Amino acid sequence: MLHLELEKRLHAALLAARPGANVAAVRVLPAPDAKFGDYQCNALMTLARELKTNPRQLATEVVAQLNVADLCEPVEIAGPGFLNFRLKPTALGAVLAAAARGEHLFFAPAGAAARTYVVDFSSPNVAKPMHVGHIRSTGIGDSLVKVLRRLGHRVITDNHLGDWGTQFGMLLLGWKTRLDRAALEADPIGELERLYKEVNALCDDAKPTFDPAMRDAAKNELVKLQAGDAENLGIWREMQRLSQLQFDSVYGRLGVSFDHTLGESFYNPWLAGVVDDLVARGLARSSKDAVAVFADTLWADEASRPAPKDNPFLVQKDGEWVDQPALIKKSDGGFNYMTTDLATIAHRVREWAPDEIVYVVDDRQAPHFRQLFAIAARWHPDWTAKTKLTHVGFGKICGADKKPLKTRDGNTPKLAALLDEAEERALTLVTEKRAELSEARRKEIARVVGLGALKYQDLLPHRTSDYVFNWDKMLALTGNTAPYVQYQFTRAAKVARDGNGSDQGPRANDQIFLVEEQELALAKLLLNYGHTLTRTAEDYSPNFLCNYVYELASAYSRFYDNCPVLKAEEPTRSSRLVLCELTAKVLKDGLGLLGIETIDEM
RNA sequence: GCACCCGUAGCUCAGCUGGAUAGAGCAUCCGCCUUCUAAGCGGAUGGUCCCGCGUUCGAAUCGCGGCGGGUGCACCA
Numbered sequence: 001m002l003h004l005e006l007e008k009r010l011h012a013a014l015l016a017a018r019p020g021a022n023v024a025a026v027r028v029l030p031a032p033d034a035k036f037g038d039y040q041c042n043a044l045m046t047l048a049r050e051l052k053t054n055p056r057q058l059a060t061e062v063v064a065q066l067n068v069a070d071l072c073e074p075v076e077i078a079g080p081g082f083l084n085f086r087l088k089p090t091a092l093g094a095v096l097a098a099a100a101r102g103e104h105l106f107f108a109p110a111g112a113a114a115r116t117y118v119v120d121f122s123s124p125n126v127a128k129p130m131h132v133g134h135i136r137s138t139g140i141g142d143s144l145v146k147v148l149r150r151l152g153h154r155v156i157t158d159n160h161l162g163d164w165g166t167q168f169g170m171l172l173l174g175w176k177t178r179l180d181r182a183a184l185e186a187d188p189i190g191e192l193e194r195l196y197k198e199v200n201a202l203c204d205d206a207k208p209t210f211d212p213a214m215r216d217a218a219k220n221e222l223v224k225l226q227a228g229d230a231e232n233l234g235i236w237r238e239m240q241r242l243s244q245l246q247f248d249s250v251y252g253r254l255g256v257s258f259d260h261t262l263g264e265s266f267y268n269p270w271l272a273g274v275v276d277d278l279v280a281r282g283l284a285r286s287s288k289d290a291v292a293v294f295a296d297t298l299w300a301d302e303a304s305r306p307a308p309k310d311n312p313f314l315v316q317k318d319g320e321w322v323d324q325p326a327l328i329k330k331s332d333g334g335f336n337y338m339t340t341d342l343a344t345i346a347h348r349v350r351e352w353a354p355d356e357i358v359y360v361v362d363d364r365q366a367p368h369f370r371q372l373f374a375i376a377a378r379w380h381p382d383w384t385a386k387t388k389l390t391h392v393g394f395g396k397i398c399g400a401d402k403k404p405l406k407t408r409d410g411n412t413p414k415l416a417a418l419l420d421e422a423e424e425r426a427l428t429l430v431t432e433k434r435a436e437l438s439e440a441r442r443k444e445i446a447r448v449v450g451l452g453a454l455k456y457q458d459l460l461p462h463r464t465s466d467y468v469f470n471w472d473k474m475l476a477l478t479g480n481t482a483p484y485v486q487y488q489f490t491r492a493a494k495v496a497r498d499g500n501g502s503d504q505g506p507r508a509n510d511q512i513f514l515v516e517e518q519e520l521a522l523a524k525l526l527l528n529y530g531h532t533l534t535r536t537a538e539d540y541s542p543n544f545l546c547n548y549v550y551e552l553a554s555a556y557s558r559f560y561d562n563c564p565v566l567k568a569e570e571p572t573r574s575s576r577l578v579l580c581e582l583t584a585k586v587l588k589d590g591l592g593l594l595g596i597e598t599i600d601e602m
Numbered sequence: 603g604c605a606c607c608c609g610u611a612g613c614u615c616a617g618c619u620g621g622a623u624a625g626a627g628c629a630u631c632c633g634c635c636u637u638c639u640a641a642g643c644g645g646a647u648g649g650u651c652c653c654g655c656g657u658u659c660g661a662a663u664c665g666c667g668g669c670g671g672g673u674g675c676a677c678c679a
Contacts, residue, residue: 042622165679317675319604327677340679363607366606433641465608478628480616494639550627
């Protein structure tokens with residue numbers, strides 16, 4: 001909050017000191033250590049190099065033009081040319097007082113700079129159970145959406161379901177020949193999964209159970225579906241309906257919703273046109289009965305072609321660079337997900353004209369997105385001039401053996417079962433701690449704590465790193481976990497509630513007095529909320545926000561231990577009460593942006 | 603073989619786009635409830651930031667070369 005003001009004034013001072021300098025902005029960041037003050041600027045040192053001047057000399061000139069006496073103590077020039085800013089407690093108090101009046105929550109909304117985003121995340125497959133892998137895309141995507149919206153951007157969410165493609169040939173065949181109606185009634189997705197596995201074992205020529213007749217039969221069902229066969233369409237719609245029930249249940253528990261659920265099938269009518277157009281423009285050509293995009297079709301003139309190392313359509317095999325084409329039409333005439341993804345970009349650009357499309361998808365698909373984005377850029381340069389395409393990748397969830405997480409029987413854990421277990425384990429804990437509460441109350445606390453812990457564990461590691469799933473660590477009540485942060489929230493909220501009782505007289509919160517070390521530390525952290533949100537959005541990394549709420553919770557806990565609130569004398573009491581209120585507000589807001597609920601008692 | 607991701611304390615991980623003495627949690631050890639919820643707080647121990655070279659005022663961070671782990675390399679998404 002204040003650092004934005006400092007940046008603005010610093011920028012002005014810089015231009016005053018060096019009128020010719022071509023500098024768009026100057027970054028002011030929270031200082032790494034309190035002994036260097038509250039904020040620091042190190043940009044002048046790199047700038048000095050560009051301007052070919054002595055950094056300390058430049059710093060001296062800039063500081064001479066800088067007027068921040070209302071906000072800080074005299075600015076200190078340190079080391080090779082750092083600027084250290086030490087906030088005045090009165091300036092800090094004024095920002096808190098404004099926040100207490102509801103004028104802001106320590107961040108500046110994008111306003112005129114608001115952008116339009118399409119965020120593509122979660123994307124489960126129809127007729128398959130959502131599994132542990134979906135938690136990452138869903139959690140990271142949902143959190144990024146919430147952060148972007150909080151910052152004032154326009155966000156359109158789209159759940160790009162896997163509801164079309166070769167698997168439906170097998171599913172249709174299974175449905176017609178070996179469906180167990182009772183099992184379907186009891187557990188629809190489980191039965192569909194069984195059908196798929198059984199038929200797939202017969203259709204996969206790599207498996208010992210392979211039966212060519214079955215493969216042909218499955219393909220025939222698929223062709224009929226794609227040709228609009230009424231019976232197959234009906235079955236397909238029923239599978240969709242059953243799947244949507246599952247999705248609704250899981251998303252409901254997770255508190256996730258989408259503006260649009262346009263699955264792959266939605267784009268079916270345009271796929272042939274996409275291929276024809278790419279061929280007509282010479283960007284794709286036939287090869288081995290299929291149609292594909294090659295390095296030499298996409299960049300016909302060699303001069304414009306990227307170096308082999310940076311070319312997503314080349315791969316080195318046995319010391320030679322060979323084609324790594326992107327298939328847009330299979331030899332059997334079917335289309336695949338590259339074609340669908342191209343049609344999807346076309347639709348999104350046409351429909352929403354976004355500034356950016358963000359794909360929250362497993363890192364293993366990075367090569368696909370490199371190809372996709374390259375084709376889009378050559379196909380319609382006007383689209384990519386307006387719309388930035390971003391793949392936000394993420395790593396795997398591992399078991400204790402550092403291999404992808406499996407259940408005891410070797411299967412991929414189902415998401416619904418994971419949510420159940422999180423709530424059950426949390427209930428055991430709540431019952432230990434708060435046996436006196438009613439069962440309904442304990443269950444509600446367990447729901448909030450269990451799901452919060454699960455989501456938080458998933459968002460805390462940087463998204464690109466693989467992480468080890470650990471129930472005990474996740475639900476630990478100490479350390480950097482959701483329950484810890486949620487608990488600090490309940491304490492802050494409780495004090496704020498109790499302190500605002502009617503018998504306490506008028507509140508003197510127009511002036512905030514900050515004296516104690518823990519009060520100052522807490523107040524300064526509150527001010528960094530906006531900076532954290534910006535970083536989170538810029539890097540598509542919710543872990544920044546996790547670490548922030550943890551730090552804030554931790555600072556609150558130290559404050560709580562050292563600074564009595566309700567028993568303090570005025571005006572200290574009111575000032576501390578404001579700190580409690582604002583901490584509770586920011587913790588609730590921050591956790592909310594992570595998709596994590598809070599609760600009034602734990 | 604090639605590309606991408608990763609390598610930081612015994613363990614699990616951060617590290618704000620190149621900043622000042624590399625941080626946190628867990629684990630281990632020692633303290634603190636007559637006091638707004640101890641699901642808490644304080645302290646101690648713990649490092650060749652995988653290795654080497656380079657770029658510069660300054661490198662865990664950037665470049666190059668190794669070593670080690672993971673992932674991906676036409677008709678599945």
